[in-house]
Amino acid sequence: MDLLSSLKMAWQSLLVNKMRSFLTMLGVIIGVGAVIIMVALSQGTASGITDRISSMGSNLLTITAGGSSGPIRGVSTARLTNADVEAIRSLPLVKYVAPESSINSATIAAGSATWTTTVDGTSPELQSIKDWPTELGDFFTASDINGMTRVAVLGSTVATNLFKTTNNAVGQTIKINGLSFTVIGVLTTKGSTMGSDQDDIIYIPLSTAQQRLLGSTTVRSINVQAASEEALTPLKDYISTLLRQRHRLAATADDDFRIRDMAEVLSTVQDTTKMLTFLLGGIAAVSLLVGGIGIMNIMLVSVTERTREIGIRMAIGATTRAILTQFLIESLVLCFIGGLIGVLLGWGVAEILSAVASLKIKVAPWLVALSMGFAIMIGVFFGYYPARKAANLNPIDALRFE
Amino acid sequence: MTENLITLENISKTYYGAGEPVYALKSVSLQINNNDMLAIMGPSGSGKSTMMNLLGCLDKPDSGTYMFAGQDVMDLDRDQLAHLRGILIGFVFQNFNLIGRATALDNVCLPLIYAGVSSRSKREQRGRKMLSLVGLEGREHHLPRQLSGGQQQRVAIARALVNEPALLLADEPTGALDSRTSEEIMLLLQELNREQGLSVVIVTHESEIGLHCRRIVRLSDGQIIKDEIVPVNMHQAQVQGY
Numbered sequence: 001m002d003l004l005s006s007l008k009m010a011w012q013s014l015l016v017n018k019m020r021s022f023l024t025m026l027g028v029i030i031g032v033g034a035v036i037i038m039v040a041l042s043q044g045t046a047s048g049i050t051d052r053i054s055s056m057g058s059n060l061l062t063i064t065a066g067g068s069s070g071p072i073r074g075v076s077t078a079r080l081t082n083a084d085v086e087a088i089r090s091l092p093l094v095k096y097v098a099p100e101s102s103i104n105s106a107t108i109a110a111g112s113a114t115w116t117t118t119v120d121g122t123s124p125e126l127q128s129i130k131d132w133p134t135e136l137g138d139f140f141t142a143s144d145i146n147g148m149t150r151v152a153v154l155g156s157t158v159a160t161n162l163f164k165t166t167n168n169a170v171g172q173t174i175k176i177n178g179l180s181f182t183v184i185g186v187l188t189t190k191g192s193t194m195g196s197d198q199d200d201i202i203y204i205p206l207s208t209a210q211q212r213l214l215g216s217t218t219v220r221s222i223n224v225q226a227a228s229e230e231a232l233t234p235l236k237d238y239i240s241t242l243l244r245q246r247h248r249l250a251a252t253a254d255d256d257f258r259i260r261d262m263a264e265v266l267s268t269v270q271d272t273t274k275m276l277t278f279l280l281g282g283i284a285a286v287s288l289l290v291g292g293i294g295i296m297n298i299m300l301v302s303v304t305e306r307t308r309e310i311g312i313r314m315a316i317g318a319t320t321r322a323i324l325t326q327f328l329i330e331s332l333v334l335c336f337i338g339g340l341i342g343v344l345l346g347w348g349v350a351e352i353l354s355a356v357a358s359l360k361i362k363v364a365p366w367l368v369a370l371s372m373g374f375a376i377m378i379g380v381f382f383g384y385y386p387a388r389k390a391a392n393l394n395p396i397d398a399l400r401f402e
Numbered sequence: 403m404t405e406n407l408i409t410l411e412n413i414s415k416t417y418y419g420a421g422e423p424v425y426a427l428k429s430v431s432l433q434i435n436n437n438d439m440l441a442i443m444g445p446s447g448s449g450k451s452t453m454m455n456l457l458g459c460l461d462k463p464d465s466g467t468y469m470f471a472g473q474d475v476m477d478l479d480r481d482q483l484a485h486l487r488g489i490l491i492g493f494v495f496q497n498f499n500l501i502g503r504a505t506a507l508d509n510v511c512l513p514l515i516y517a518g519v520s521s522r523s524k525r526e527q528r529g530r531k532m533l534s535l536v537g538l539e540g541r542e543h544h545l546p547r548q549l550s551g552g553q554q555q556r557v558a559i560a561r562a563l564v565n566e567p568a569l570l571l572a573d574e575p576t577g578a579l580d581s582r583t584s585e586e587i588m589l590l591l592q593e594l595n596r597e598q599g600l601s602v603v604i605v606t607h608e609s610e611i612g613l614h615c616r617r618i619v620r621l622s623d624g625q626i627i628k629d630e631i632v633p634v635n636m637h638q639a640q641v642q643g644y
Binding site (some may be wrong): 005309317320321 | 455458460461480481484485487488489493495499500501503512513515517520521561562565593601
């Protein structure tokens with residue numbers, strides 16, 4: 001008995017009960033679709049977070065004020081100061097140091113246009129750490145820090161919102177919380193990750209921010225880029241020792257600062273999202289399994305309904321194997337078509353989600369292969385028992401069945 | 403091929419159900435020659451159906467010897483029996499037993515698929531030939547429900563003949579047909595027996611059907627009580643009587 005005839009036979013019998021075949025398939029469609037969406041979604045989230053973290057710069061340590069264990073985390077009297085920054089700058093293994101102090105929702109005005117965004121006071125090294133070139137004009141320099149000049153470098157989102165296009169922004173004057181700044185550069189577009197726009201920011205010299213806008217000499221965080229990946233661990237120790245010394249902490253006291261290694265954060269995030277992928281994929285797989293049980297149920301009904309037909313086929317020469325193959329192929333066809341529709345559905349929903357939620361969701365080929373393979377396995381596994389039941393019928397009883 | 407198509411010697415079959423065992427056939431012996439046309443008759447419960455199932459290799463006797471075309475049926479397993487049925491036996495049933503969603507041609511071609519004829523065009527060519535043999539040219543793509551009872555039985559006969567079997571086994575082939583159509587079907591079977599040299603065994607309880615055959619075997623209570631030759635003039639008379 002050849003495959004083509006078997007397929008044709010299976011197709012014909014599935015067409016007899018179109019609605020039933022579709023409903024049976026629906027279990028597999030939803031199962032496969034759910035696996036695709038869930039796994040793609042968690043993978044998209046993972047790659048979004050990874051992108052965001054790696055866009056902060058490589059081999060990066062971020063130091064923030066406040067200990068990791070306090071009564072209320074983040075609320076602390078401890079401060080990081082410009083002097084701390086300078087001390088860190090003189091440590092070995094350091095490549096770049098960029099302190100940051102920011103005004104979170106500053107009002108920006110340019111002519112009649114206004115915009116609310118984050119204004120970040122920093123040093124020119126930040127551009128090197130983030131590896132972020134300007135599209136037009138230049139980033140500010142060390143002399144701008146020393147001279148406390150009122151210059152600003154705009155992210156592309158800010159530039160387009162204030163000046164319609166990025167082209168004519170350089171040289172214009174903008175007001176940040178009422179204070180005039182000259183735009184000296186516009187950064188290239190980085191895009192948004194996880195729904196937050198990285199280009200919605202303005203950089204100004206740290207000294208200007210501290211003196212003119214914040215009125216304080218503290219810094220919120222210090223980004224330190226190590227000379228190499230191997231340097232990260234020793235550098236972390238150096239910084240810790242240095243800051244404990246500078247802050248005059250007793251040997252028993254907790255740190256009043258936190259040093260975060262972005263590589264560590266990254267691997268933690270990756271572990272977490274991997275677990276999330278397994279969890280969501282597992283839940284979706286359960287729904288696929290339930291779909292498989294639906295297939296088995298319907299195939300059993302179908303075998304009973306078609307007992308007489310099975311008897312006829314046996315009378316005219318169908319072997320056990322031929323009947324087994326026929327019913328197995330029917331369940332396989334159900335699962336295969338259901339799987340295909342499920343993949344398309346999952347893919348479609350993933351595309352819509354990635355457009356709406358600006359998540360980078362990609363349906364990987366291995367994911368399609370995996371879920372199709374799983375659907376086919378379900379077809380064989382849950383189709384086998386009903387098919388065997390059909391094949392083992394006694395031809396006489398089957399022929400007499402009403 | 404031996405002269406005897408079928409040799410049954412001391413065949414017994416007993417069914418063990420919930421109550422008393424039913425002795426369906428008790429040490430029955432029967433020979434069927436090639437090109438014979440035989441009616442097996444008897445009241446219900448006489449063992450007719452059991453006889454039909456055993457002759458058709460749908461079941462095996464409990465004891466005795468069963469030779470079919472020189473082959474010992476007692477030695478065959480389930481799949482070998484299925485193969486033998488497919489190649490050597492054609493079945494015709496009372497209620498036609500066609501597959502409802504398949505066209506006449508697909509129904510006729512089905513045994514060829516199971517017999518391993520893998521070329522579709524070869525199968526269809528053979529199927530068309532069979533349909534024209536039973537007078538159903540032009541109905542190839544009709545579904546069974548679009549055909550009359552007589553036409554459906556013709557499709558069933560075409561299906562039974564498609565593998566060129568040695569034996570056509572008909573179980574009450576006219577039971578669901580009116581008398582005129584019954585007569586047509588019986589004439590077709592006679593013609594096949596005469597022209598194609600096909601051996602025909604008909605299980606029936608209608609005596610007119612029996613008279614269309616060359617020989618009548620009467621069963622009662624699991625035993626053969628009479629094995630008679632139908633006089634040629636009666637046999638012919640039935641043919642011409644239509």
